[in-house]
Structure formats: C-alpha cells, structure tokens
Amino acid sequence: MAFIPHTADDVAGMLDVIGAESIDDLFDEIPRDLRAAALDVPQAMGEMEVGRLLTERAASDGRPLNFIGAGAYEHHIPAPVWAITTRGEFYSAYTPYQAEASQGTLQLIYEYQSMICALTGMEVSNASLYDGASALAEACLMAVRANRAANSRRILLPRTVNPTYAQVAKSIAGNQGIVFETVDFDRSAGRTLLESLQPYTGQDVTALVVQQPNFFGNLEEADQLTDWAHQNKILMIAVVNPISLALLSAPGQWGSRIGGNPGADIVCGEGQPLGVPLAAGGPYFGFMATRMQYVRQMPGRIVGRTVDAEGRPGFSLTLQAREQHIRRSKATSNICTNQGLLVTAATLYMSLLGSEGLSRVAAASLQRTADLVARLSGIAGVKPAFTAPRFHEAVLLLDRPVAPVLAALTRRGIFGGLDLTDRYPELNHALLVCATETKLDADINAYAVALTDIMKPSRAAA
Amino acid sequence: MAELQAREPLIFELSKPGRRAGTQFPPRVKGSAEIPAHLRRAAPPLLPEVSELQVVRHFTRLSQMNFSIDTHFYPLGSCTMKYNPKACNSFAMLPEFLGRHPLGPEPQGFLACMYELQEMLQEITGMQSVSLTPMAGAQGEFAGVAMIRAFHRSRNDLGRTEIIVPQAAHGTNPATAAMCGCTVKEIPCDANGDIDIDALQAAVSPATAGIMLTNPSTLGVFERKITEVARIVHEAGGLLYYDGANLNAILGKVRPGDMGFDVIHMNLHKTFSTPHGGGGPGSGAVGVGARLRPFLPIPLVGKDGARFRWLTERDVPQSIGRLSGFMGNAGVNLRAYIYMRLLGREGMVRVAEFAALNANYLLKRLQAAGFEAAYPTRRASHEFIITLKRENRLYQVTAMDVAKRLLDYGFHAPTTYFPLLVPECLLIEPTETEAKEDLDRFCEAMIAIRREMEQEPEKLTSAPHTMPVRRLDDVRAAKQLDLAWKPAA
Numbered sequence: 001m002a003f004i005p006h007t008a009d010d011v012a013g014m015l016d017v018i019g020a021e022s023i024d025d026l027f028d029e030i031p032r033d034l035r036a037a038a039l040d041v042p043q044a045m046g047e048m049e050v051g052r053l054l055t056e057r058a059a060s061d062g063r064p065l066n067f068i069g070a071g072a073y074e075h076h077i078p079a080p081v082w083a084i085t086t087r088g089e090f091y092s093a094y095t096p097y098q099a100e101a102s103q104g105t106l107q108l109i110y111e112y113q114s115m116i117c118a119l120t121g122m123e124v125s126n127a128s129l130y131d132g133a134s135a136l137a138e139a140c141l142m143a144v145r146a147n148r149a150a151n152s153r154r155i156l157l158p159r160t161v162n163p164t165y166a167q168v169a170k171s172i173a174g175n176q177g178i179v180f181e182t183v184d185f186d187r188s189a190g191r192t193l194l195e196s197l198q199p200y201t202g203q204d205v206t207a208l209v210v211q212q213p214n215f216f217g218n219l220e221e222a223d224q225l226t227d228w229a230h231q232n233k234i235l236m237i238a239v240v241n242p243i244s245l246a247l248l249s250a251p252g253q254w255g256s257r258i259g260g261n262p263g264a265d266i267v268c269g270e271g272q273p274l275g276v277p278l279a280a281g282g283p284y285f286g287f288m289a290t291r292m293q294y295v296r297q298m299p300g301r302i303v304g305r306t307v308d309a310e311g312r313p314g315f316s317l318t319l320q321a322r323e324q325h326i327r328r329s330k331a332t333s334n335i336c337t338n339q340g341l342l343v344t345a346a347t348l349y350m351s352l353l354g355s356e357g358l359s360r361v362a363a364a365s366l367q368r369t370a371d372l373v374a375r376l377s378g379i380a381g382v383k384p385a386f387t388a389p390r391f392h393e394a395v396l397l398l399d400r401p402v403a404p405v406l407a408a409l410t411r412r413g414i415f416g417g418l419d420l421t422d423r424y425p426e427l428n429h430a431l432l433v434c435a436t437e438t439k440l441d442a443d444i445n446a447y448a449v450a451l452t453d454i455m456k457p458s459r460a461a462a
Numbered sequence: 463m464a465e466l467q468a469r470e471p472l473i474f475e476l477s478k479p480g481r482r483a484g485t486q487f488p489p490r491v492k493g494s495a496e497i498p499a500h501l502r503r504a505a506p507p508l509l510p511e512v513s514e515l516q517v518v519r520h521f522t523r524l525s526q527m528n529f530s531i532d533t534h535f536y537p538l539g540s541c542t543m544k545y546n547p548k549a550c551n552s553f554a555m556l557p558e559f560l561g562r563h564p565l566g567p568e569p570q571g572f573l574a575c576m577y578e579l580q581e582m583l584q585e586i587t588g589m590q591s592v593s594l595t596p597m598a599g600a601q602g603e604f605a606g607v608a609m610i611r612a613f614h615r616s617r618n619d620l621g622r623t624e625i626i627v628p629q630a631a632h633g634t635n636p637a638t639a640a641m642c643g644c645t646v647k648e649i650p651c652d653a654n655g656d657i658d659i660d661a662l663q664a665a666v667s668p669a670t671a672g673i674m675l676t677n678p679s680t681l682g683v684f685e686r687k688i689t690e691v692a693r694i695v696h697e698a699g700g701l702l703y704y705d706g707a708n709l710n711a712i713l714g715k716v717r718p719g720d721m722g723f724d725v726i727h728m729n730l731h732k733t734f735s736t737p738h739g740g741g742g743p744g745s746g747a748v749g750v751g752a753r754l755r756p757f758l759p760i761p762l763v764g765k766d767g768a769r770f771r772w773l774t775e776r777d778v779p780q781s782i783g784r785l786s787g788f789m790g791n792a793g794v795n796l797r798a799y800i801y802m803r804l805l806g807r808e809g810m811v812r813v814a815e816f817a818a819l820n821a822n823y824l825l826k827r828l829q830a831a832g833f834e835a836a837y838p839t840r841r842a843s844h845e846f847i848i849t850l851k852r853e854n855r856l857y858q859v860t861a862m863d864v865a866k867r868l869l870d871y872g873f874h875a876p877t878t879y880f881p882l883l884v885p886e887c888l889l890i891e892p893t894e895t896e897a898k899e900d901l902d903r904f905c906e907a908m909i910a911i912r913r914e915m916e917q918e919p920e921k922l923t924s925a926p927h928t929m930p931v932r933r934l935d936d937v938r939a940a941k942q943l944d945l946a947w948k949p950a951a
C-alpha cells in the first residue's frame with residue numbers, strides 16, 4: 001500500500017481502541033446518499049513504472065536550444081543550489097510558525113531579505129511572493145495603501161511593462177477598483193518617453209510602474225521617470241530583473257533627491273533568474289522591497305532578528321498584525337505562503353555568485369545578446385527594432401510573419417524567441433530574442449545559420 | 463530529545479573580501495557591449511564573498527536547525543504534513559522538464575501530465591472543469607470568489623456582494639472576500655460543530671453572492687447539514703464555495719460536487735503531498751461546476767485530437783483572467799500528478815481511510831490520558847481538537863506551553879489557537895503516513911507532559927529547553943525592527 005505503514009494487526013488494535021468495527025464506521029457521519037462511488041481514476045503504479053512514464057514524456061519534450069526570455073531566463077544553476085535546497089530539512093518543513101524549531105528556515109529568509117535589500121538598494125524586503133507578475137499586482141495594491149496623497153486609485157502602466165504582468169495586475173487588483181492607465185512608448189527608441197507622461201502632470205495619480213530593463217530588453221531613463229513621479233507626488237514602482245542589478249543602477253538610487261525622497265518606493269520582480277530552473281513556468285518567486293516608512297503596508301511574510309529568553313540572537317516572523325490570520329478581512333493581502341523553497345535556492349545562488357559572480361553573469365549575458373543581435377541583423381530581412389541601449393534581450397523586425405519562421409527553427413531544435421505579433425501588432429513582425437551567459441559562440445552561430453537558411457528569398461517564395 | 467544544530471553565524475559574517483566560488487563564474491566574453499554610464503550601478507551590492515564549501519556547509523547547517531517531515535513527526539492540524547515521496551521530486555526534476563521555457567511550443571509530454579491531472583482532480587471532486595493556474599491556496603480562493611462575482615455580473619445581478627463565512631473559517635476566507643471587493647458576514651456554529659442553520663437562514667438575502675465552507679470543517683468534524691446548507695444558499699441565489707484546502711478526510715468517500723458545491727479550490731501541497739518547502743511553493747487548483755466553467759482562470763490545458771494545447775483568452779473569453787506570469791506553479795502540479803499516479807484509485811481511498819484511522823485512534827488515546835476533546839460526541843475526520851482550558855485553569859499552563867514542550871520531546875507542535883473559537887486548543891492531524899508506533903510515542907510524550915504540568919509546570923512555561931533558541935522576544939522583533947543585515951559602521 002502506497003506510503004501507508006499499517007499492518008493488519010495495527011489496524012485491528014487501533015479499531016479496538018477506537019471502539020469501531022471497521023474503518024468504514026469512521027465515516028458514519030457522512031450521510032449515506034452522499035457517499036461516493038468508486039473513483040474513475042487510473043490504477044496505482046509502482047515507482048519504476050511511473051519513472052518510465054515520466055522519463056518517456058520528458059524525452060518527448062526534448063532539449064531545444066533556447067533563445068526565449070520574456071520574463072523567464074535560462075542561466076547556469078550551480079550544482080550546490082538544488083542539492084542543498086532539496087534536503088528534506090528544507091524541502092519537507094512547514095512555514096516557520098514554531099520559530100524555535102525553524103531557525104534554519106528563518107535565518108535563511110533573513111539572509112535572503114538582506115541580499116534583496118543589497119541588490120535593490122532598498123531598506124526592507126519581504127520573504128517573497130508567488131511570482132513576478134503577482135508581485136506587481138500586490139505592489140499596486142500596496143501603493144494604494146501607501147500613497148495617502150492620492151485618492152484616485154489610478155496607476156500608470158507603460159506598454160513597455162511585460163503585457164502579461166499588466167493582465168495579472170488587472171485580474172488581481174481590478175476587483176478593488178484600481179484603474180490602470182496605459183502609457184505609450186517611443187516607437188524608435190523602444191522606451192517610455194517622459195512626454196507621454198505629461199498629460200498626468202499635476203493629476204491625482206497613485207503610482208507609476210517602470211520596468212527596467214523593459215519588456216523589449218531596452219533600458220528606460222529611470223532617473224527622469226522617478227523625478228517626474230516624485231514631483232507629482234506619485235509613488236514609483238520599479239519592476240526589475242535581479243541579475244541586471246549587478247550592472248544597473250539600483251532602484252533605491254533612482255532619480256535625484258527631491259523632497260528627501262530618492263529612489264523607487266516599491267521594488268518588485270521575478271526572482272527566477274536567481275537559481276530557479278525554467279521548468280515550464282514555475283514554481284518561481286516574486287521579490288518585493290520597499291522603504292522602512294512603508295513596511296507596514298507591505299504584503300507577505302517578513303522575518304526579523306530578535307533575541308530569545310536568554311538574550312541570544314534568533315529569528316522569527318514579525319509584523320504579523322498585517323496578515324490574514326490576525327486581521328482577517330482587513331489584512332494587507334490574503335497571502336498565506338511565500339515561495340520558501342525557491343527563496344532557499346535563490347539565497348544559495350546569490351551566496352555562490354556574490355556580487356562579482358553576478359556581474360560576470362550579467363556582463364556575459366549583455367555581450368551574448370549584443371553578439372546575437374549583430375549576427376542576426378546581418379541576415380537579409382532581419383533588423384533591430386529599437387535604438388535604446390539594452391540589457392540581455394532585443395526586439396528584431398522580420399520582413400515576413402514571425403510564426404512560420406519560429407516553426408521552422410523549432411523543427412531544427414531551436415526556440416528562436418517570442419513572437420510579439422499578438423502583443424504588439426503595430427510593430428509588424430516583431431520577434432523578442434534573448435541570449436544569456438549560457439549561449440556560447442557555437443549556439444549563436446547555429447541560430448544564425450538556421451535563420452539565414454530559413455530567410456533565403458527562395459524559401460520565402462516557396 | 464530533539465537534537466538540532468546549535469548556532470550558525472550569518473553568511474555575511476563568513477565573508478572575506480576577495481574570496482569566491484570561481485567555478486560558478488561564467489567565462490569572460492570578448493566584446494564592447496556596455497551599459498551607458500548614467501544607468502550604471504554606482505557601487506556593487508554587498509553580497510557575501512565565500513567559497514563553495516562554505517556555502518554548502520552553512521546552508522547544510524541551517525537545514526539542520528529545522529524540524530521537517532523527513533526528520534520528525536509533524537501533527538500540524540490543517541496542514542497535512544504527510545510524507546513527500548522522493549519519486550515526486552526526482553521525476554519532476556528530469557532535465558527536459560526543468561529546461562523547458564514556458565513560452566516555447568507546447569510541450570506534449572508535460573501537457574499530457576497536466577491534462578490528466580485536470581481530469582483526475584475533476585473526478586475526485588465531482589466537478590466539471592479544473593484550472594491548475596492558482597499558485598497557492600489563497601490564490602485558489604481568490605479565483606473561486608472572483609468567479610462567483612463574475613457569474614453574478616454576467617447575469618447583471620450586481621447587488622450580490624456579500625460572502626457568508628462560518629466563524630471557524632480560516633483567515634484567508636474573509637481576507638479573500640475583501641480582495642474580491644465583497645463584504646463578509648460571519649455566522650456561528652452550534653455546540654456540536656455544525657453550522658447554525660437558523661443563523662444561515664437569517665443571513666442570506668438578495669445581496670448574498672455565496673458562502674465559503676470547508677467540509678470537514680476547521681473544527682475537524684464533518685458538516686452533517688451540508689445538503690440543507692446548499693439548498694438554503696442556492697434558493698437565495700448564492701453559490702457555494704468549497705475551501706478544499708484539505709481533502710485528506712474525504713478522498714474517494716464523498717465528493718464536493720455531489721454535496722452541491724459550485725466551486726472548490728484544492729491545496730495540492732496538502733492532500734497531494736507536494737512539499738511545503740518551509741512555506742511554499744503551494745498550488746491551489748480550482749474546480750467548478752457547469753455554471754462557473756466560462757469564468758475559469760487561464761491558461762487551461764485542452765486537447766485537439768491527439769494534441770494538447772493551452773487554452774487562453776480566445777478559448778475562454780469570459781475568464782477572470784491570468785493570475786501568474788506563465789501557468790502557475792507548474793512543477794508543483796507535476797509533483798502532484800506523479801503522487802496521484804503512484805497512489806492510483808485504491809491508494810486515494812486508503813489515504814482518507816488511514817488518515818481517519820490515525821486521527822480517531824490518537825483522539826481516543828489522548829482522551830484516555832485525560833485530555834479533553836472539543837467535540838467529544840463526534841468522529842474525528844482527518845484531524846481533531848483538544849482543548850486545554852481545564853489545564854489552563856488548574857495549572858496556569860497554555861496550549862502554547864504544551865506546544866513548545868512537545869518540541870523538546872522531538873515532536874513538531876500541533877496547530878495552536880486555531881480555530882480561534884475553541885479556547886486553548888491544539889488542532890492535531892497525524893496524516894495517514896505515520897505508523898502506529900509513532901502515534902504511540904506522541905501519546906507517551908503527551909502523558910509525560912501532563913505529568914509535568916501537574917508536578918513541575920515551569921518545565922512547560924519555560925519550554926523549549928533543547929532547541930537552538932529559547933522562546934523569542936516577538937514584541938522586540940516587531941518594535942525594534944531588524945529585517946536586514948547591515949555591515950558594522
């Protein structure tokens with residue numbers, strides 16, 4: 001019997017203590033007419049058979065050469081990361097409510113919070129949220145609580161923010177009366193223009209969201225945008241890629257000092273690049289950091305360092321008065337879990353890489369993408385879409401529909417990027433590509449050779 | 463007695479300038495790409511500088527400061543800390559699964575697993591359709607209530623904004639209702655733990671959007687009047703939401719769809735044994751009856767002939783939308799799928815049977831040892847409640863003291879002070895994967911603690927004594943906030 005340790009003698013002895021004739025008697029409070037018939041699900045399989053099934057299914061998905069980014073990035077994951085993360089003491093532990101028996105998890109989260117603060121240049125971080133998209137939704141709800149100067153619940157959401165994040169923010173925050181206003185981008189540079197924000201100058205607006213690097217991989221003029229927001233008493237929500245922060249200005253440093261309010265107010269993003277595998281989309285984790293003045297408006301768990309009854313240092317969940325199990329319907333969010341296991345992986349990853357390793361990963365990704373764009377742009381019918389400086393992603397414009405080209409690449413074992421036709425039809429045949437440090441010269445060459453062949457005029461005609 | 467690693471310095475305290483784990487650095491790439499000066503970072507982030515062995519040792523030691531299912535009995539009520547089979551993790555971590563980008567062409571092998579998972583969950587719950595995208599129980603709840611609201615809106619029935627919840631409900635229920643823009647109406651339970659039908663009858667109105675219920679309830683007992691509850695709410699025009707956080711007690715015994723529920727969320731990290739991971743990732747799949755099907759969160763997994771594909775906005779135009787960047791906690795869903803294939807049809811029913819056997823056995827033994835059940839006339843479901851109000855009066859010890867003392871005996875504490883309406887309570891859930899000997903050892907510890915309570919209660923009130931730390935100063939933690947390490951000035 002799968003995972004059930006009871007012998008027939010155990011069962012007999014236990015029923016005797018209970019005073020029941022059979023196990024079935026234990027269900028005698030369920031009305032007869034509600035009792036289920038036998039379930040129509042497959043029969044049990046042993047571990048060997050399940051292993052065979054899963055191995056075959058995995059093999060059928062193959063191991064293509066991947067140039068897609070768009071919010072999930074393929075980086076090298078050091079061997080210790082998952083070797084330690086899957087230790088049973090981390091893997092099979094519960095939320096650290098019993099602090100004395102969970103100091104390992106609690107200290108790890110404290111170290112994680114410290115590293116997120118260091119990367120983002122912010123004062124406090126929570127213990128993580130579900131993923132980057134839902135973290136933005138929570139950041140928008142938090143901004144409404146934090147910005148007492150605004151009553152409008154209006155949030156400015158540039159089109160350079162990941163369109164899926166925008167959808168998720170609307171699904172989650174829309175029920176609470178938050179209105180998202182779209183801000184257009186500069187078609188030639190591929191970034192948000194200060195001028196497109198001018199209609200909102202002096203208006204009652206809660207927050208401005210800026211994604212850096214933006215969805216196209218381009219770098220926004222974060223300082224200008226932050227200053228504009230603060231001049232208009234608008235909170236700045238930064239959505240950032242944690243790897244990029246090894247090279248890019250930390251959100252806590254964005255803008256100049258206006259009204260004693262430097263930097264972004266809420267920083268969030270997708271933590272997946274920090275040691276979490278692509279894994280068909282999850283589990284990942286969202287991170288969130290803010291300034292101390294807003295800590296009580298932040299959702300999610302937070303770990304604090306304190307002392308025990310003997311004055312020794314120790315860690316516990318703190319500021320729980322914000323949370324659902326205390327505040328119920330008045331809580332900052334209904335969030336109950338964080339993404340503990342992924343935070344464990346990310347903390348190991350950041351420890352192994354350190355700031356030097358992270359900047360090496362970021363610099364290599366920057367260069368590989370530059371190399372990829374240079375190679376592919378040399379192919380007739382392919383050109384870069386935008387002029388703004390980039391990090392590790394770029395939009396290319398093709399002279400023909402993207403989907404058939406990607407399908408042809410897939411047949412050659414290459415995932416050539418993300419077709420932006422549905423998301424940005426006006427860009428006309430736009431393809432978002434990404435190369436991280438995992439892509440070597442030979443990989444970029446393989447992509448270029450395949451694309452050259454697919455884009456040959458004779459093939460287009462055929 | 464429990465033996466855990468004592469103290470471990472912060473990783474920052476192990477750091478030394480210039481030390482590194484160089485094997486993990488990528489090769490330098492030749493080229494001239496760089497970030498424009500005004501966008502460049504001014505000073506590097508203060509991350510630790512440590513060797514690979516230091517990292518491995520530090521985090522291994524931290525792990526050894528934890529209780530976990532792999533090391534300790536964990537009778538944490540409402541959390542279902544059952545064995546997490548190693549196979550579920552091993553097969554979910556096959557390199558092809560891990561390497562798959564979520565926006566690539568639809569992976570047929572992976573999607574076959576997800577499609578079958580949807581079908582199995584539909585069958586188990588008696589629902590018509592399932593969406594796997596919610597990333598945790600609370601998000602599943604959110605999806606459920608958002609669908610109820612979308613349903614009423616689609617009928618132009620705009621006044622239905624009240625959600626009824628029993629007082630014993632989990633805190634996420636009212637918090638979720640508020641997140642969906644609803645107001646909350648709480649109704650009491652009677653002395654035997656069933657819903658107060660008169661109070662329900664008085665609470666429903668044309669403003670009722672729905673009711674959120676768990677069955678078995680958070681009181682650890684089966685809601686016997688469920689059919690009547692369903693009738694009253696449906697007649698009032700509301701829908702029934704089943705908080706199926708935990709199906710361990712009913713798997714194969716009774717199906718929420720057959721009880722009259724319109725929508726359910728399931729915590730796959732409980733019933734279907736995906737890891738708790740020190741607080742996530744969870745997965746909160748939702749199932750619905752026919753009326754709510756058009757509103758399911760996307761993406762879903764569909765099948766065209768022999769080919770599996772994502773169903774998106776185009777296929778489900780009335781969907782409440784997307785809740786995650788891609789498709790929820792895909793790898794958690796995969797672990798649940800593997801677990802269900804290992805259990806199969808026979809194994810699933812046995813989960814409920816042996817979860818109930820273990821819970822009822824432990825209840826009877828603890829009662830025999832002098833502990834008071836909160837609902838003595840009722841069967842335990844997969845869990846049950848002990849109240850220590852008498853011990854509190856006689857010996858001035860609390861449920862918290864007993865919980866902390868149990869840690870010294872090598873057992874994780876049961877859930878304490880939940881549900882809130884039972885004074886000094888311990889909510890105990892042994893799960894089906896514990897052997898009788900382990901339940902007996904737990905009883906012996908409780909008997910020993912009972913003796914200490916009478917003879918030397920300070921052993922309890924000052925517990926734990928053998929953990930890496932003693933009780934922590936939570937007031938100080940909240941007042942003198944220390945939330946991130948900073949280098950000494």
